[in-house]
Amino acid sequence: MPYVPDFSAVLTAGYRIERDGITYRVEPYELGPVVLPSGKVVGCDPLVAHATPFVGSVVPGRYPLRAWVAVLHVDGGEWQRRITALQLMVVDEPVAAWSMALLPGQDVASLGDEDFFGYAVDAGTGTLADQVAIEALGEWDFERVDEVFIPAQVPDDPIDAVVSAVVEERTGANVYVVGSGWGDGVYGTYVGHTADGRIASFVTDFRVVPPE
Numbered sequence: 001m002p003y004v005p006d007f008s009a010v011l012t013a014g015y016r017i018e019r020d021g022i023t024y025r026v027e028p029y030e031l032g033p034v035v036l037p038s039g040k041v042v043g044c045d046p047l048v049a050h051a052t053p054f055v056g057s058v059v060p061g062r063y064p065l066r067a068w069v070a071v072l073h074v075d076g077g078e079w080q081r082r083i084t085a086l087q088l089m090v091v092d093e094p095v096a097a098w099s100m101a102l103l104p105g106q107d108v109a110s111l112g113d114e115d116f117f118g119y120a121v122d123a124g125t126g127t128l129a130d131q132v133a134i135e136a137l138g139e140w141d142f143e144r145v146d147e148v149f150i151p152a153q154v155p156d157d158p159i160d161a162v163v164s165a166v167v168e169e170r171t172g173a174n175v176y177v178v179g180s181g182w183g184d185g186v187y188g189t190y191v192g193h194t195a196d197g198r199i200a201s202f203v204t205d206f207r208v209v210p211p212e
Contacts, residue, residue, distance in 0.1 A: 002111040004098050004190060005205045006212060010085055011068060019210045023073040026084065026209060029159050031178075033062040034088060037171035040131040041088065043101065043189040043204050046175050047123035047145060049138040053131045054101040056191065058199055064089045065128065065176055069158060070208040083158045083179050084208035087201050088128040095192035095200050118188035126180040126187060128202055133173035140167070149177050181206025 009015050015026040039060040040053035068085040071078060100108055106117050119126075127134075137145070148165050155161045164176040180187060187207065192200040 002100060002108045003114045003116040003188070004100065007085075007095070007098055007190070007192070007203060007205075009212060010205070010209050011087065011203065015209075017209065017212065021074060022079070024084075024209045025071045025073070027069045027071060029067045029069060031065040031067055031159075031162055031176055032164060034065045034129060034176065035062050035133075035166075035172045035174050036060055036130040037132045037168075037173050038130055041101075041128060041202055042131050042134045043126070043128050043187075043202065044119050044134060045121040045123050045125055045180070046127040046129065046134065046137060046177050047125050047149065048120075049134050050119065051131050051134040051138060052103050054189065054191070054202070055104060055106075056101075056199060058090050067159060067162065067178055080156075081158055082181055082206070082208045084181060084206050086126060086128055086178055086204045086206070088203075089201050091194065091198060091200050093194045093198075093200055096195040097193045098190050099193065101189040101191050101202060116188040118186040120186050121180045121184050124180055124183045125177045126204055126206065127175055127177060128189070128204060129175045130173050132171055133167050133175050136168035136173060137175055149175075181208045 039057040044050040066087040070084040
């Protein structure tokens, strides 16, 4: 079966797991609202903007964005912190089922066991934002992107390193740039559904916390 993480564990405040001498503890952080003028959600490395939205849109509006940080401990002391998941909250209701977020033309039936569709990260960052925002950001030149989103010195704490800005003034569409787990790679996004089939959230898994 295609890979779908056990989000009931990873998206739980205080969740702990130990692997190979490393203890992982998960903490949630509220980043702020994401403005979705079109309701079409894009997951991508925003510094290498790609604007194709996932299949399935939501009602346009403002939705909370939450980062799930894995705090890694070695020999009883804190070693480092990494963002293990990025969650766009659509409705505050329990998730009854998870599915892979797909782009048009993608078919999970084509995937092998443990495979997944995801977006490529080349600048060590990720986001969940509106198509309007990502298209607008794609029109920026490098100097403007560098000035707004790339700090001269990146803080050690991944939450302190999060940068957000309005990128489309007419609609207020904005982008949060967050560190993508261990950095460059390919990361899948998943859709949580309520019991009656509505979209509850989008979650990008940065694969820091190992599975059970």
